Amino acid sequence: MKTDYDVIVVGAGPGGSFAAKAAAKGGASVLLIDRRKELGAPVRCGEGLGSHWLEELGLKISPKAISAEISGSVLYSPNLKREVKIQNQETKGYVIDRKVFDKDLAIDAGREGAEVIVKTEVYDVMKEGGKVCGVKAYRMGDKFEATCKVLIAADGGESTVARHAGINSTASLYDTDFGVEYEMVNVECEDLIEIYFSRSAAPRGYVWVFPKGKDVANVGVGIGGLEKGNAIEYLDKFIKSHERFKTAQTVAVKGGLIPVGEPLKDLVADGLMIVGTAAHQVDPIHGGGMALAMEAGGMAGEVAAKCIQEGNVGKQHLIEYDRKWRKKVEPKLMRRLRLRKVLEKLDDDDFNSIFENLSDVDLDSLIKGDYKQVVKKVLVKRPQLLKVLSALL
Amino acid sequence: MIKINRSRCIYCGACVGVCPVLALTLKETYVEYDKEKCINCGNCAKACPMKAIDFEK
């Protein structure tokens, strides 16, 4: 096997496979590495994906990768007295099967010319004169080393590759949610993604029911890392306390970490690019990160190939990816982070009052990042929130 | 010191992501613990969505 490549991508999740494909398309020789023996498994995801992304990313989803089509989402107030349905282009989508989806994306990368190896764990990064230049791995139990001009770290929540390269990408408890979910049968559902806000049921996070069929769903909880207890305790409590799950049977357990703070300060270094969850590129409100990982991966792969062609892979050249991403994606994420910081300060009474007093249209504007009118309306009923909500004005 | 309950762990890697000193390694179907590197911060036990890690100071 070859041991020198233009680009090595570590992690064949959505971010890594997109990066590998884009780099190969740009003319680079690419090696895509994953630790798993079966890409996509074990799943660590609610598997919800907005359909607007298909066009934005030029993504095709094979029918086999789709578990259920979703017409929108429904948000519940903590006291469950009010539900708000939002059905529009933004909330339409799919609950997919990551075991099929992730593998499909790696297949795409392979078809584009990337070499793909699985059951290969990268345990260290090689450097020469401060520049990242390769990886050390165990490949099916044997030591394996390969060199590259550009290393793309797309290794998800563990984010060890960037750290071996000297970039601190450790997830902090404060800025990370920890989630766990059961895939369950005998859970009646509509074609709607269900979100339950409640400080007591899911402090600094939320409870979700993502349908994978008429009577099958991913039922999960994410909580802030500094909150009391562990996610599984909240999930078991939620399921026990709802009649609806009385006959539900669990057919899978999935979980993982979800960065919900700021993205990494540095997305590139000499010879290194970081994409997806490894770079904390996740939506701070709903914790979705598949699409953002693919978007960033595509950008990184393209820039990597271009820089290699031009013969310069120093930080000052790879930074084009960082700049592109911060221009196109970061402002939206930061607006949503601002909203998150405010939501975190509200208690269940605040949430109940907000749900009672807002129309569906108001909540839709909130989600879209249009805060001003809505905040005014809330303050009329709940002036004590002035200080908290003024952060949104 | 931590103790990982291997038959409870779903090897999601959350503990690895929050370990500031890379004392934990995800080995696909289990997590390897390097006692020598561990600084006893307890982050992993706090993070574990499955409550599969016991932490003793």
Ligand SMILES: Cc1cc2nc3c(=O)[nH]c(=O)nc-3n(C[C@H](O)[C@H](O)[C@H](O)COP(=O)(O)OP(=O)(O)OC[C@H]3O[C@@H](n4cnc5c(N)ncnc54)[C@H](O)[C@@H]3O)c2cc1C
């Ligand atoms: C409970 C939960 C629910 C979620 N729900 C949703 C949702 O509904 N919708 C959504 O869009 N997002 C959701 N997310 C987030 C989403 O799962 C991630 O943002 C997404 O998977 C990020 O893709 P990625 O390519 O960056 O990383 P990953 O998909 O995590 O892929 C990383 C890959 O790198 C490999 N790898 C890691 N380390 C190494 C190594 N050292 N050597 C070799 N290979 C390595 C892994 O095996 C893995 O295949 C959820 C996350 C969690 C935890």
